[in-house]
Amino acid sequence: MKATWEKIEKNLGVLEVEVEAERVTAALDKAFNKVVKKANVPGFRKGKVPRPIFESRFGVESLYQDAIDILLPEAYGEAVEQTDIFPVDRPEVDIEQFAKGQPFIFKAKVTVKPEVKLGEYKGLEVPVQKAEVTEEEMAAELARLQERHAELVVIEEGTAINGDIAVIDFDGSVDGVQFEGGQAERHSLELGSNSFIPGFEEQVVGMGTGDLKDVEVTFPDTYHAENLQGKVAVFKVKLHEIKRKQLPELDDEFAKDVSEFETLEEYSADLKAQLESRKQDELKGVRENAVVDLAAANAEVEIPESMIASEVETMVRDFDNRLRQQGMNMDMFLSFSGQTREDLQNQMKGDAEKRVRNNLVLEVIAKQENIEVSEEEVTQELADMAESFKRTPDEIRNILAANGTLNSLNDEISLRKTIEFLVSNSVEVEAPAVEAVEEAVTEEAKAE
CATH class of the missing domain: 1.10.3120.10 (Trigger factor, C-terminal domain)
Incomplete structure (x- = not known):
């Protein structure tokens, strides 16, 4: 097999390939063995039609496409290896010659990996910072650990604030009609988490245990349910319970509880x-x-x-x-x-x-x-x-x-x-x- 590579512009070039006639014959043989299994010829069972009769009835050209499908990928792969190029996209292939007893000739327009012209890469100056931990960072980490190990305590008196867990029933409707997913009982909602429709949580803040309230919100134009996009909804909300995080004291007992250290x-x-x-x-x-x-x-x-x-x-x-x-x-x-x-x-x-x-x-x-x-x-x-x-x-x-x-x-x-x-x-x-x-x-x- 002969293969030549010619660059035509930037990262694009043409791969010209000529495959020996003997390999074309072998590919046609494989193509015949494949298609003869499905050929219907009177007087012969499927798969038993002699090659001369098949070609006289259907023509040898009927085998060409299957033979190309067999031969082209392997020939292209060999040509890529032979010319030492690195394709980065599917080639545009143009079949120039494919016939029984003749070499298989094709051209492939190929995008290849680009050439890199290196500049300076040694002695590059890189800003370096020291891995120092500030008092503020330590305080923030300890506060995070306090939050992680906080206990939820039921608040008997007072009203809900951001950070509280509000246990609520809600029943939503648009124009007086309930919509799917708009109802729930004893749902735990962390106020300030922005996990509900914008404006909902802010209106629950300030409610007390046992309070009832109509919460009015507008669904965003990008809301996942298209039928609710931009619509005004009213939720009837009942607050059953307020749970508030109680942070543990930062002391030796805390250290013992969360680690293997004593202090x-x-x-x-x-x-x-x-x-x-x-x-x-x-x-x-x-x-x-x-x-x-x-x-x-x-x-x-x-x-x-x-x-x-x-x-x-x-x-x-x-x-x-x-x-x-x-x-x-x-x-x-x-x-x-x-x-x-x-x-x-x-x-x-x-x-x-x-x-x-x-x-x-x-x-x-x-x-x-x-x-x-x-x-x-x-x-x-x-x-x-x-x-x-x-x-x-x-x-x-x-x-x-x-x-x-x-x-x-x-x-x-x-x-x-x-x-x-x-x-x-x-x-x-x-x-x-x-x-x-x-x-x-x-x-x-x-x-x-």
Whole structure:
């Protein structure tokens, strides 16, 4: 087989392929064995029609499309490998010749992975912050833990305030007619959570136990039930009970209840160490992202729209999977948010382009610096995954192989090592103080 590649513009080129006549004959044989099983010829059972009789009755040309379907994918794959190109989209194929006893000739217009011209990627200056935990952050974390371990106490006197749990009956109607989902008994509603129709919770605030009240609200124009969009509804509300969070005291007893420590001082010291460790991880991620963004910004690359579109679809699928884990799906989300799938895709397009650009640059840096992945590293990665998923490394390897994602594991390790290389070859500079940044922004605004 002969294959030639000619670039015609940017990331687009033409792959011209000529396949030997012998392989055309073999493909026609396979096509005949496939279609003869369904051929109806008087005097012959299905699957038993001799080849000469089949061709004289239907013509050898009746086998061409099936033979092309058999031969084209394998010939295209071989041509891609032979010319060492990396397609990123489906090719536009033009069949120039296909006939019995003749070579198979076709041309494919192919969009390929773009060339990357690297700029500076070593010695990049990255602002670094210290992983210090402030008193305010410690106080906020302790307050969060107080909230988590708070007890709900029934309030016998007084009225409901934001943060309370109001146990209510409600009966909603539009123009005096009840609507589906508008009724409930002894429903627990956290006031201030904004989980109900806008304006509802604010009107429950101030009610006392046993109170009855008509609550009037207007459904948003983007409400998921189209028949209620923009409609005014009246809910008859009865407040049965008010529950209020009672925060535990921050003392030694609290520390004993929520941890293995005996004193609040010991618990606070451990908590501070955890926060510092978490902050270090966060700052590590910030530095990695910053150095990759800088290296990508210094590079020159024109990204095909097809690569961005493909990445957007990957991001949409990932988002859909996360929604399903939360008990939702894409249709529900789009209905609740008042968006279309196209709206969501447009929102993701910028991040998708950045992802593609960064990955392309990292791949080229890995080649430039001869960053390779050893079998030992792959084995360790499989072992780590096996421990996380409570499976054996061989099971994880087989699952990845069956899904066709085993090679992507190598790519992930390579990208991670390349990022580590960039970080280790970057230069830490002190992050500008907040006051200095604000002053610079102010001066710039004055100049404009």
